[in-house]
Amino acid sequence: MKERRLSPGGVIMLFMPVVFIYLFSTWPSYEFYAPNESQLLISLKKRTEKTHICDEKEREAFMEEIASKPKHMQVVHRECGSRDRVPLELKIWLDGVESLSKVIKPAGIRSDGVVFVYEKFTFKSGPHDIRITMRDFKDNPKIKVHEFKEHLDFQPRKVTLVSYTPETDALLIHK
Amino acid sequence: MEAESDHVKEMPVEVAKAVKAKKAPKYIPWILRPGNYCLVFVQEKFNWVFTPQLNPLYFLGSITFLLFWVALASGIYLFLFYEMGPDRAYNSVQYLTEGQKYYGGIIRSLHRYSSDGLMVVILIHMIQVFFSDRFRKYRWVAWVTGAAIIPVIWFEGVTGYFLPWDEVAQMTSIAMSQIISTLPISAEPMERLFAHNDAVTPLLFFIMNYLHLAVPCLLLILAWVHCMRISMPLITPPAQITYSILAALLTLSLVKPAVSAGPADLGSLVGEVSIDWFYLGVFVIFDYLDLAGGHALFWGGVVYTGFIALPWVIKDPKRHEDAISTVPQVDVKVDLAKCKGCPLCQQACPFEAMILVNRKDGKNYDTQAEVIPAHCAQCGFCVNACEFGAVSMGGWNKGTFHDYVTKIFTPAPGGNGESIPTSIAFICERSFNLEGFLTDDCMRVATSPDVGVMVVPCIGSVSPSLVEHCYEVGSKGVMVIGCRGLDCHYREERRRVHLSKEDGSHKFMVESIEDNRLRIMLVSPLQIEKIRQDIDEFNEEVKQGVAS
Numbered sequence: 044m045k046e047r048r049l050s051p052g053g054v055i056m057l058f059m060p061v062v063f064i065y066l067f068s069t070w071p072s073y074e075f076y077a078p079n080e081s082q083l084l085i086s087l088k089k090r091t092e093k094t095h096i097c098d099e100k101e102r103e104a105f106m107e108e109i110a111s112k113p114k115h116m117q118v119v120h121r122e123c124g125s126r127d128r129v130p131l132e133l134k135i136w137l138d139g140v141e142s143l144s145k146v147i148k149p150a151g152i153r154s155d156g157v158v159f160v161y162e163k164f165t166f167k168s169g170p171h172d173i174r175i176t177m178r179d180f181k182d183n184p185k186i187k188v189h190e191f192k193e194h195l196d197f198q199p200r201k202v203t204l205v206s207y208t209p210e211t212d213a214l215l216i217h218k
Numbered sequence: 219m220e221a222e223s224d225h226v227k228e229m230p231v232e233v234a235k236a237v238k239a240k241k242a243p244k245y246i247p248w249i250l251r252p253g254n255y256c257l258v259f260v261q262e263k264f265n266w267v268f269t270p271q272l273n274p275l276y277f278l279g280s281i282t283f284l285l286f287w288v289a290l291a292s293g294i295y296l297f298l299f300y301e302m303g304p305d306r307a308y309n310s311v312q313y314l315t316e317g318q319k320y321y322g323g324i325i326r327s328l329h330r331y332s333s334d335g336l337m338v339v340i341l342i343h344m345i346q347v348f349f350s351d352r353f354r355k356y357r358w359v360a361w362v363t364g365a366a367i368i369p370v371i372w373f374e375g376v377t378g379y380f381l382p383w384d385e386v387a388q389m390t391s392i393a394m395s396q397i398i399s400t401l402p403i404s405a406e407p408m409e410r411l412f413a414h415n416d417a418v419t420p421l422l423f424f425i426m427n428y429l430h431l432a433v434p435c436l437l438l439i440l441a442w443v444h445c446m447r448i449s450m451p452l453i454t455p456p457a458q459i460t461y462s463i464l465a466a467l468l469t470l471s472l473v474k475p476a477v478s479a480g481p482a483d484l485g486s487l488v489g490e491v492s493i494d495w496f497y498l499g500v501f502v503i504f505d506y507l508d509l510a511g512g513h514a515l516f517w518g519g520v521v522y523t524g525f526i527a528l529p530w531v532i533k534d535p536k537r538h539e540d541a542i543s544t545v546p547q548v549d550v551k552v553d554l555a556k557c558k559g560c561p562l563c564q565q566a567c568p569f570e571a572m573i574l575v576n577r578k579d580g581k582n583y584d585t586q587a588e589v590i591p592a593h594c595a596q597c598g599f600c601v602n603a604c605e606f607g608a609v610s611m612g613g614w615n616k617g618t619f620h621d622y623v624t625k626i627f628t629p630a631p632g633g634n635g636e637s638i639p640t641s642i643a644f645i646c647e648r649s650f651n652l653e654g655f656l657t658d659d660c661m662r663v664a665t666s667p668d669v670g671v672m673v674v675p676c677i678g679s680v681s682p683s684l685v686e687h688c689y690e691v692g693s694k695g696v697m698v699i700g701c702r703g704l705d706c707h708y709r710e711e712r713r714r715v716h717l718s719k720e721d722g723s724h725k726f727m728v729e730s731i732e733d734n735r736l737r738i739m740l741v742s743p744l745q746i747e748k749i750r751q752d753i754d755e756f757n758e759e760v761k762q763g764v765a766s
Contacts, residue, residue: 061466064334065474069492073502075389076487086413088406150405161399161407165487200487204414217414 081168081197083137087207087214088157091131091149091179092186097123129181131158136174137166146180168199175205175214189214246351247532253349262744265702270740272458276704278343280455283441284463285336290434292329295322297431302423304383304415308481311382315477327471330494333375335467337496340368352707354529356447356569356595363444365526370440374433375497380426385491386498388412388482393501400512415484447593448709449570545619546612547596547675552587553615556608559583566603568678568709569593597708598679605683619672620687626661626670627691639670641695641760642688643753644680647673649701650743655750665750669697669757676700676708677738685736695760697753699739735760 076082097105105123128149135143143162150156160177175191191205191214204217246254264273274281299322301310314322344364347353353361379390395408411417445451454460479491493502504514524531550571552563564572564587571593574585587600587609600609607615627638643663645652656664656671663669670693674680677700688696700706737756741749 058466060335060338061470064331064338064496065470067495068331068334068474068476069494072490072492073505074490075505076489078489080487082487084413086410088410156405159406159410161409161413200489202485202487204485206413 076165076200079168079199080165081199082202083164083173084202084204085135085160085162085175086204087160089131089177089207090157090209091128092181093125094127094129095125127154129179131160132178132180133160134176135162137164138172168197170194170196177207177214247534249532250349250351254351257346257349258743261705262742265742270702270704272456273704274459275346277452277455277459278339278346280452281459281463282336282339282343283453284455284460285332285339286437288332288464288467289329289336292325292332295325296329300381300427302427303420304418304482307381307383307423308478311478315475323475324468324471327476328467330476331467331470333378334494334496336371337375340371348528354532356571356593358529359447360444361529362526363440367437367440367444369522370433370437372497374430374437377426377430377433379494379497381430382478383482385479385482385488388484389488389491390498390501393504396510397514400515412484418484447569449568545598545614545674545679548612549591550589550594550596550600550609550611552589553608553610554579554586556606557586558606559585559587562603562605563587563600563609566599568597568599569595571595572600595708596675598675599708602679602681602684616683619684622672623684623688624691626672627693637667638692640668641697641757642670642672642693643697643699644672644674644677646677646700647675648707649699649741650746650749655746663753666754666757669753676706678706678708689735694763695735695737695756697737697739697756699741699749702740702742734763
């Protein structure tokens, strides 16, 4: 049996994978976004209205029903009406062109959670007209439509985030 | 012709069947053959450079373990200095890289390059296992767990790339969260975690850091299952290879220390960044093909499922029709009437297919041998290991082996002009292409009719008592011809490494046998002419030895 010895050629060959790692651990680099690209990001969560809201009469009947039950069955936090909520309609126009029209369902098996929105648009940097509308998707003309309409100058490789908070109850640019 | 059929008729049934086998073996499925040839060629080149004992291609599994330990040890050090939180994470990693340049920086680089090496070695290991047809049948567990290890290691790498919280981490997090969001895990899109800088909380770093620590535990479990069905797995490479790899990693760390990209800023888009292609290349491919998370997951899943299913997709060639091995490779059976419950067969089995269980037939032994058919490779190691002839494969037990050898050295009744061989060669049917090498009845070497032949599934099935029997029936010399280096299909060589450690002695060697009458030849499948010459040379040597 040959002596177990590593030859100089062997050492060089062992270094071959090292050269391979040396190269491909950083090279070639990759450009994910071009220098003249910008991004509009809409990321928000909103609790939409319930599909059915009790009127005064229904509320009274509900309270009576609760009161008639034994004490341990009177759930404190139970509310009148349905648990499930309506979807959210989101529309986005970029430079006057409708780029997105979407109806997003609330989270949860019973659709009783909040609506999550995460949409992004990448385009060339520079001035752009942005219009975003958002409303609870319900056949009710009185329902509030949230609108964001701005002429914005998008800086190269910058992300402009439009968000919503219940406190302000408006679509705003996140600072 | 008449004499030949009489000659066959007189043999035991199993021996007679073996004599009729005439075709060359085609034990590797046709789809793997071109790749197998290339693989053998590369292995031979490596053998030439490294010697078969130090060929790193035979130690890829153990090199993987070595790289894992390096990554783990270096990772523990990095963990001690790592701070959680967007700014703190970046600064702590920068401190390690710049502030502790000659130890922290090197250890970070070792961590990085050993992880890269891990991925490279695993992929080469996988290609080698695939083209050497070592992923099917009794090896499917190793294949499936190996296939599971790849994405787990990849995920480990991705979580690691999150931790420095630089631009690469930013790109990785967004791309990864986009893929995860398509899974029905959470209602909230995971990308929202990276919508703006304030959204990234220290808690997220805490989770990612501990995920990065927990995944290696899963890897160790998978590695354990990966090796579970093989006895005496090699998990440590030879010292020379270990030191060479460590030196190579250290050199690489000094020449090109791993550094962070610019700090992550979720208010900006990631431009041109250096990519670690071994872990992050997949994100580049998805970005280049413009594949959204769902598509990436779907196509990744399709490729991965096909990959896992390969052991069941690629079928055996018509093994038994083409088999050249004298011993048929079929189910192994244990004859309880002869079994003494000793551990010889269990120790011989390289795949833990032979187990000892409590005695069931009432005999006065504690245990009895039992075969697990799903684990059995039908290598025949146990058959000759059993001194009592209790273990058999296709009707062949120790006694049948001896009968066959006896027959080779017995003149045919009536005489058909054939001389009695001088010596005998036990040839592993996988060691090289035997087509045209043997006579039609596969009982002699075609160019050296003086040499009788018994083709075996693996030289591991040749026992010392069989070699002694050869001398008893008149063989002047015995050749045991098997695969080179540590490339035995049934891991015989690995067992030898464990049994004989550094001295390289063989289990075939017994004190009663003179060394010069036994020759172990571990041959290159690409040098058939040399094998012929070596056989002739040895045969001449033993002839002269007898004459003198």
